[in-house]
Amino acid sequence: MSDQPPTSPSALPDGLGANLRHKLGAVRRKLVRVEFVRRLALAGSVTLLGLAGVLAVDWATDLSLEVRTGVLLFLGGLVGLLLLRALVALVTQRRDEESLALMVEEREPGFQSRLIAAVQFARGKSTVPDRDARQMVERMVDDTEAYAKPMRLTEVVNTGPLKRALLVLFLLAVVAGGGYYAGGGITQDLLKRAFLADVPVPRATRVVWTSQDLKVGIGDSVTVEAEVAGYEPEEGTLRIHYASGRRQKVRMERRGASHRYGATLENVQESFTFIVAVNDGRSSRETVRALPRPVVVDLVGEQSYPPYMALPSSVHRPGEFLLYPESRLALRITASQPLKAGTVRLLGGEDNAVTAVVDEADPRLLRAEVRVGESLTGFTVELLDTEEMTSRDATVYRVDVLSDEAPTVRIIKPSRQRELVTAEARVLVAYEAADRFGIEKLVLSSRVLPDGDVRRIDIPLPDQGAKKISGLYDWELGQIEPLLRVGDEIEFWIEADDQNDTTEAGLSASRFLKVVTPREKRDDLLSRVGDSLGRIGQATDDQERLNAVLAEWIRAQGSLGGETSAPEKTKE
Numbered sequence: 001m002s003d004q005p006p007t008s009p010s011a012l013p014d015g016l017g018a019n020l021r022h023k024l025g026a027v028r029r030k031l032v033r034v035e036f037v038r039r040l041a042l043a044g045s046v047t048l049l050g051l052a053g054v055l056a057v058d059w060a061t062d063l064s065l066e067v068r069t070g071v072l073l074f075l076g077g078l079v080g081l082l083l084l085r086a087l088v089a090l091v092t093q094r095r096d097e098e099s100l101a102l103m104v105e106e107r108e109p110g111f112q113s114r115l116i117a118a119v120q121f122a123r124g125k126s127t128v129p130d131r132d133a134r135q136m137v138e139r140m141v142d143d144t145e146a147y148a149k150p151m152r153l154t155e156v157v158n159t160g161p162l163k164r165a166l167l168v169l170f171l172l173a174v175v176a177g178g179g180y181y182a183g184g185g186i187t188q189d190l191l192k193r194a195f196l197a198d199v200p201v202p203r204a205t206r207v208v209w210t211s212q213d214l215k216v217g218i219g220d221s222v223t224v225e226a227e228v229a230g231y232e233p234e235e236g237t238l239r240i241h242y243a244s245g246r247r248q249k250v251r252m253e254r255r256g257a258s259h260r261y262g263a264t265l266e267n268v269q270e271s272f273t274f275i276v277a278v279n280d281g282r283s284s285r286e287t288v289r290a291l292p293r294p295v296v297v298d299l300v301g302e303q304s305y306p307p308y309m310a311l312p313s314s315v316h317r318p319g320e321f322l323l324y325p326e327s328r329l330a331l332r333i334t335a336s337q338p339l340k341a342g343t344v345r346l347l348g349g350e351d352n353a354v355t356a357v358v359d360e361a362d363p364r365l366l367r368a369e370v371r372v373g374e375s376l377t378g379f380t381v382e383l384l385d386t387e388e389m390t391s392r393d394a395t396v397y398r399v400d401v402l403s404d405e406a407p408t409v410r411i412i413k414p415s416r417q418r419e420l421v422t423a424e425a426r427v428l429v430a431y432e433a434a435d436r437f438g439i440e441k442l443v444l445s446s447r448v449l450p451d452g453d454v455r456r457i458d459i460p461l462p463d464q465g466a467k468k469i470s471g472l473y474d475w476e477l478g479q480i481e482p483l484l485r486v487g488d489e490i491e492f493w494i495e496a497d498d499q500n501d502t503t504e505a506g507l508s509a510s511r512f513l514k515v516v517t518p519r520e521k522r523d524d525l526l527s528r529v530g531d532s533l534g535r536i537g538q539a540t541d542d543q544e545r546l547n548a549v550l551a552e553w554i555r556a557q558g559s560l561g562g563e564t565s566a567p568e569k570t571k572e
Contacts, residue, residue, distance in 0.1 A: 039086035041165035205279035236278035407435035407506035446492035
């Protein structure tokens with residue numbers, strides 16, 4: 001047994017193999033860079049190829065917005081994964097020094113496993129038992145560093161995949177750039193579509209405009225138009241997809257020498273979408289909404305009579321509009337759907353419009369007030385709903401206006417058209433007057449012919465406001481100024497006013513008075529009495545002749561046993 005104490009492991013000096021470790025660090029960094037850039041190049045190539053594929057397919061098939069959205073999401077997800085993989089390379093490609101040393105020794109067999117050993121000793125993973133062994137390790141590490149000093153260890157990193165990836169990316173970029181500038185607007189529009197812009201696929205014929213935001217009343221006609229640029233054939237096609245799923249193709253005709261094409265659809269019953277196809281051009285998809293037009297479902301009018309009529313208001317419905325002039329008709333109109341505005345258009349001499357007011361609580365309700373004129377014959381109602389749809393109700397609501405006719409009045413006495421009077425006479429004027437709503441005033445008007453001033457005397461009414469009035473008025477001619485003279489001729493009549501200020505006064509037929517002397521008046525009276533007596537005598541003679549005929553008939557009846565017929569009445 002040896003007397004020497006056991007030898008303890010000897011530590012290697014600090015900084016041993018520092019140059020080797022530095023060179024291996026450069027290898028590590030290059031390895032990470034190469035792999036990171038290669039993966040970025042791969043992501044770029046996939047992006048260009050994917051976009052090119054989308055643009056080509058979209059050009060050929062006119063992909064819908066939904067399909068383009070799905071493709072864009074898929075391509076974006078794929079590129080995102082590749083970019084994430086490139087970022088991950090920054091971590092996963094950071095190898096430790098032993099792995100790097102092994103990779104270098106595989107490319108440089110001249111190290112003869114000394115590099116891995118030197119790295120392990122330099123990192124302190126190995127120790128030596130004594131001083132002699134330590135010196136041998138130090139010499140081995142120094143020799144390895146000296147061997148590696150003139151060498152570029154980073155060249156062991158394989159850059160071939162990176163170069164190929166960059167070459168592919170470069171070629172794709174050149175082709176893409178050339179295609180972009182060569183295609184001009186076509187490529188730009190395809191790129192916009194690829195990123196979900198709502199533009200049509202560029203074609204030899206481009207649809208630059210179509211009808212948009214169209215609304216049509218159910219059952220009405222609608223015209224769809226489009227404007228094109230480029231090659232313009234004689235016709236195009238309107239491709240329709242109805243809400244029910246039904247599809248239809250309609251021929252679109254070119255509008256003369258213009259750039260527009262159009263097609264009219266009759267009796268539209270449901271909403272639809274459409275695409276205009278002209279040659280190889282396609283429009284974006286647009287929508288036509290078929291909406292019900294607003295209609296009047298109920299209409300009520302309340303008539304407020306003029307104050308002079310003193311009547312309560314009355315309610316009227318269509319077919320019952322029997323109205324009076326100067327009254328007010330408050331209309332309450334109920335529509336089939338909520339309204340934005342409404343108009344009542346008056347017919348007749350007063351051809352104007354009355355703006356209706358939409359009820360805030362119930363937008364289906366309209367209110368309007370109409371002044372009833374004598375020329376009013378009816379009205380129509382125009383509606384505008386909240387969808388900007390107008391009514392097509394051509395219904396004319398007839399109105400019958402009852403004219404407030406002037407009162408009727410007539411003179412009963414004097415009964416003769418022309419009467420003889422003295423200058424101081426009293427003339428009893430008997431009259432009758434009537435009006436639908438009541439007599440307000442009676443006036444006895446007179447004038448001395450031929451051009452005397454008209455004199456008016458108010459006749460006291462026994463019952464003011466009555467619908468029928470009759471009475472007597474004692475007219476004193478002696479109160480007329482200037483005083484009447486023999487030979488004057490007076491025209492007189494009665495005027496009757498009702499309670500309506502706009503209605504003309506009713507006039508009786510004129511009577512005439514001639515001023516004579518008292519003697520002439522007596523002679524006139526005697527003459528009238530003689531005429532009366534003569535008429536009485538004539539009537540007496542006629543009665544006596546009738547009695548004789550009747551007696552003769554009775555006698556004949558008795559002798560013949562009643563078989564003879566009664567004599568005819570004498571027509572005398």
